[in-house]
Amino acid sequence: MSKKNIIVTGGAGFIGGNFVHYMLEKYADYRIVCVDALTYAGNLDTLSSVMNNPNFRFVKMDITDRDSIFKLFQEEHPDIVVNFAAESHVDRSIKDPGVFLRTNIIGTQVLMDACREFGIERYHQVSTDEVYGDLPLDRPDLFFTESTPIHTSSPYSASKASADLLVLAYHRTFKLPITISRCSNNYGPYHFPEKLIPLMIANALADKPLPVYGDGLNVRDWLYVKDHCLAIDLIIHQGRVGEVYNVGGHNEMTNIDIVKLILKALDKPESLITYVKDRAGHDRRYAIDPAKIHKELGFLPTTRFADGIKMTIQWYLENKGWWEKILSGEYQNYYEKMYGDL
Ligand code: NAD
Numbered sequence: 001m002s003k004k005n006i007i008v009t010g011g012a013g014f015i016g017g018n019f020v021h022y023m024l025e026k027y028a029d030y031r032i033v034c035v036d037a038l039t040y041a042g043n044l045d046t047l048s049s050v051m052n053n054p055n056f057r058f059v060k061m062d063i064t065d066r067d068s069i070f071k072l073f074q075e076e077h078p079d080i081v082v083n084f085a086a087e088s089h090v091d092r093s094i095k096d097p098g099v100f101l102r103t104n105i106i107g108t109q110v111l112m113d114a115c116r117e118f119g120i121e122r123y124h125q126v127s128t129d130e131v132y133g134d135l136p137l138d139r140p141d142l143f144f145t146e147s148t149p150i151h152t153s154s155p156y157s158a159s160k161a162s163a164d165l166l167v168l169a170y171h172r173t174f175k176l177p178i179t180i181s182r183c184s185n186n187y188g189p190y191h192f193p194e195k196l197i198p199l200m201i202a203n204a205l206a207d208k209p210l211p212v213y214g215d216g217l218n219v220r221d222w223l224y225v226k227d228h229c230l231a232i233d234l235i236i237h238q239g240r241v242g243e244v245y246n247v248g249g250h251n252e253m254t255n256i257d258i259v260k261l262i263l264k265a266l267d268k269p270e271s272l273i274t275y276v277k278d279r280a281g282h283d284r285r286y287a288i289d290p291a292k293i294h295k296e297l298g299f300l301p302t303t304r305f306a307d308g309i310k311m312t313i314q315w316y317l318e319n320k321g322w323w324e325k326i327l328s329g330e331y332q333n334y335y336e337k338m339y340g341d342l
């Protein structure tokens with residue numbers, strides 16, 4: 001494999017951070033340039049073990065800052081750009097949609113304009129299965145395929161879908177060599193503790209109530225984060241230009257089952273479960289049909305949920321410093337606004 005220079009945006013976040021580690025471990029001669037604005041969700045501690053790696057460069061930069069992004073492309077001339085940078089939390093998008101539109105849509109445009117200006121082998125957009133909206137609980141035979149119509153529910157998913165349409169338009173109109181992946185819910189190390197699994201682990205460990213939205217029967221299709229990294233690795237090297245690939249592993253679970261499983265693993269009582277007001281517009285079920293990426297690129301998840309959730313819980317137990325620092329900071333204000341006196 002020839003040497004590549006890859007710009008990874010959002011690499012101080014959950015999936016981008018895992019991807020940086022994955023790529024540096026797997027490709028000893030690749031250079032990884034991480035661009036991250038270090039919003040509330042970005043955390044340099046996630047990258048501390050690679051900061052001195054000669055194949056790694058960290059640049060604090062906002063992807064909507066056109067002049068700085070163009071300067072960086074002029075300096076780095078990347079072969080590949082993988083865009084993880086985004087506002088990613090549905091609940092925050094309900095409270096304040098503006099920044100979602102700015103980062104998720106305009107940021108994508110700026111990156112693709114820089115790719116057009118300086119030339120690129122591949123621009124990869126990390127998207128989400130949430131662009132397809134949701135599926136009913138009483139139709140377990142239905143799954144999202146790449147041709148399922150876009151039908152978004154939240155400002156978050158609408159902003160991601162808008163970006164996807166723009167990426168496809170840049171391919172058709174400007175022949176930009178793009179690919180898009182739409183993955184199901186990820187879990188694993190470095191997951192910000194505002195999201196379901198790490199929030200429930202942190203609250204259970206602190207003997208705090210576990211806030212379950214609505215009836216707790218909403219279904220998500222969970223994939224271990226390393227398997228998402230593997231899928232993107234396959235797509236950027238072997239995926240067909242212009243294509244969308246769904247990524248998932250047929251692992252559907254209700255929220256309440258996940259919460260109970262976490263409580264059991266930590267030996268905490270189910271009395272900590274507290275049903276709270278449902279999320280506005282709450283999607284009922286996500287379920288990916290991963291047949292295309294399996295058939296074309298041979299992708300299959302390597303980590304079963306039973307193992308992945310154990311590894312994840314263990315990681316949160318062994319890395320309390322990483323998440324306790326987050327819980328004591330600005331995030332605390334958000335938690336109080338979101339969950340009140342709970
Ligand atoms: P995250 O919120 O943990 O991380 C996002 C990162 O982007 C942070 O480091 C943040 O500082 C950075 N960022 C935000 N705005 C920026 C800007 N304007 N300029 C530069 N950097 C900026 O998110 P995540 O869960 O790692 O998700 C990464 C990507 O994967 C997103 O595009 C998301 O839509 C997609 N995705 C996530 C999941 C999931 O389950 N978490 C599933 C499918 C797809």
Ligand code: TYD
Nearest residue numbers: 090185194195196197211212213218220255
């Ligand atoms: P989340 O991790 O926010 O991911 P997404 O909404 O992008 O799928 O939420 C996963 C599921 O868990 C979703 O159905 C909402 C639910 N949820 C709760 O019940 N309580 C919570 O405190 C949070 C954050 C999520």
